[in-house]
Amino acid sequence: DYFNAARGLGKVINNIFLAYAQNHVRWATLIPPLVIIIGFILNKKKARSLFLLASFFLVTLFLSSANITDIGIEFYRMLFYVPGFSMFRVFYGQWQWVHTFFYAMLFGYLLYVVLIQIRRRYAYVLIMLFIVLHTISSWTFVSGQILRGIHPGSKNMTSIMRMNPDYEQALAFIKTRPDDGNVFNFPFTDFFYQVVPGQNQAAYIGLSPTSYLTGKRAFSGYQTIYPFPESFLKLIREKNYVALKRLFGLLNIKYIFYIKDPKAFTQYYPTWPYSLFLSTVSNPQALTELVDALRAGVVFEKGDYVVYETDKDFYLPHMYTATNISPYEPTGDWYGKNASFFVENNSPDPRVAYVERDTCGKVFSEQECIQNTIKYTGDLPVITYKRVNPIKYKVEVSAVRRPFVLVFSEKFHNDWKLYVSKKQAEELISRESYYNGSVRESIHEDIFLNGQTFETLDMQSIPESRHFMVNGYANAWYILPTDSPGNQRYEIIIEMVQQRVFYYSAIISIVSLFIFLLYGIKLIKNKTW
Structure with missing residues (x-):
């Protein structure tokens, strides 16, 4: 997995001895850990702030390394069960700046502890030494040279470009x-x-x-x-x-x-x-x-x-109704899997949905899946689709007379849900047309929030047993006439329901902020702050 591949980059020593950009002052990386050790030895007070800083430093040191003993590695793996924590699988990149911040805070606090324990003139000498080292090590940043580096492997190509x-x-x-x-x-x-x-x-x-x-x-x-x-x-x-x-x-x-x-x-x-x-x-x-x-x-x-x-003869729009279902045998390697369907396929109609034979048997009948191709010729519905935003699409379906497979060319995910709306289908304006008008593309939008944002909350999605992967990566749904009984024209909504977590979190954040503001106003009014 991704975390396992990146695990070798997590080294505790690199997060303690942070390297300076200038080679001739890299010996100075010994100073911060040395000052911290001496500071702890000289510190006489049980300061709560120091305890908190040290705790955050150690926690972020672990998170930015994620490679401290086998127990530590397994503990970090367990954290992936926390919703959203998978974004930290590249741990060294995500945590290093937080770790550096608390490292600097702890270093500054304990440097102060050291300075007040020694004579003033020695303290001034140390302060000047740190100022000089900091200036030298950060000179590439201060002078702007950090942005003028040559691209690796290039012939003197820099990164500060003038747009054409x-x-x-x-x-x-x-x-x-x-x-x-x-x-x-x-x-x-x-x-x-x-x-x-x-x-x-x-x-x-x-x-x-x-x-x-x-x-x-x-x-x-x-x-x-x-x-x-x-x-x-x-x-x-x-x-x-x-x-x-x-x-x-x-x-x-x-x-x-x-x-x-x-x-x-x-x-x-x-x-x-x-x-x-x-x-x-x-x-x-x-x-x-x-x-x-x-x-x-x-x-x-x-x-x-x-x-x-x-080439228009090969182009497939973002959504289409499949005219052929082509089962193929899964293989252990990606090329073999790909070669077993689109590479060797000779169908003149590009509207093919390639599905692994095991998956085919779970959605369609075993008798159908034994064949090399399941054809859906004639009587296919006319669809018109539009993007409401990147995580929500609407599809107007008309002339529905038989079951059909709707292919949605986005990476397969179980949280893509398809809903058949009970409301009257919205009349979508067709802007682009494909396959003699059987697939139409409407005017797309990018609406973040409106009165229809939460319209699917009380809807029942198509059963997950009829949601399956096609074409090696895309989503497809097997839609039956019984999904909208008695209607030959209806509206389909495809939505990434994971987005609801963001909406709920935003509502909680806004309500919490409002409560704290009211509480703050009350404190000011009563002068209890």
């Missing part, structure tokens, strides 16, 4: 796209980064700005296309472009964003962060050939920034 106006226009174009199709960024990195070169000899390397600045989901690196990264690279090596297009369809990728600037690829980054990608695409010419093989028409071009559409 052409890049800004490309992002603005992507942001205005009315559909919710995903974006694939080229060049493709080893991790989840994107390399964005500036007008100067610099580049941004980090989380994809395409996602954060346009509101679109973007795939930019190896880890972002899980569980398909190895399949993706292998298909590139084999030049199996049909299977790659089918993969892009499964991932709801409608746009390819290609940065052709030489500063974004091998000319300035010969290895990192492209080592895996370079094993399949070794130079800019090969990258251009790959993009040309996958793309359809150009929808935006400005300077070195080009946005293409993907």
Whole structure:
């Protein structure tokens, strides 16, 4: 698991002897623990504040190390049962700043204890020594040099970039796209980064700005296309472009964003962060050939920034009704699993829901699952969907005459729930249409809170036995006519119910704040403070 993989990075000694940025003063890392030990020896008073500081220091030392004896490791694992604690599985990154804060507080308190125990002139000398050491060690920060570092493995590319106006226009174009199709960024990195070169000899390397600045989901690196990264690279090596297009369809990728600037690829980054990608695409010419093989028409071009559409014959919208259910045998490796469905599939209709055969038998009949394909030809309902916000979607369903499978291309999670509303279906305006009008995309919104935020609280969701994983990662529901008896047109709501924890917590926080404010006003009014 993730915690186990990161566990080796937790070292108590690194959290006690915090390294200075300047090599020639690293010997000074001995001073804080030495002062703390001497301070405890010299301290005569039983101060409650010192006890609290020391307690918080020890607790955060454990949390930022998480690797103190086998018992400590198992105890940290048990904490993952606390709701929300899984965010701390990368313990050294999440706790180190809290630990450093309490370390500094404890050091300052005990330094004061030491200073009042020695002669004043020696105290002044020590204070001056600490000021000089602090200034020297933090000089890279004070001077701004900490931001001017060269990217590892690059040819003198720094991180302070001047944004290219052409890049800004490309992002603005992507942001205005009315559909919710995903974006694939080229060049493709080893991790989840994107390399964005500036007008100067610099580049941004980090989380994809395409996602954060346009509101679109973007795939930019190896880890972002899980569980398909190895399949993706292998298909590139084999030049199996049909299977790659089918993969892009499964991932709801409608746009390819290609940065052709030489500063974004091998000319300035010969290895990192492209080592895996370079094993399949070794130079800019090969990258251009790959993009040309996958793309359809150009929808935006400005300077070195080009946005293409993907092949419409393979594109799958965010939601669709499956025309075929294709059972496949599970395998022990991800590539074998992927190859067993979309790579070898030759269906002319992309609306296929690939499901493991074991799962198929739990949702459909055993007789159906023995076949290689369960077909749903004809009489499929017409659906129109819209995004209310990233954790809630509405679907207008009409012309329902038989059971159908609704596929929702978001990562599978048990807390995605599907509700059939008993209210009259909202008339959704169609903006995009697919498959001769059988799947329609409405005008999307991003509403945080309104009168319908809690409308599903009194609704019963579709049984979990009919919620299953398809396409290796996505959600699907098997919907029966009996879910809305007598109605051929109704409304479906898909919601991530985990979000309710946030709403409940926000309500508790606001009510608590209001109570404390009233109590504070009462204290002031009665002058009892």
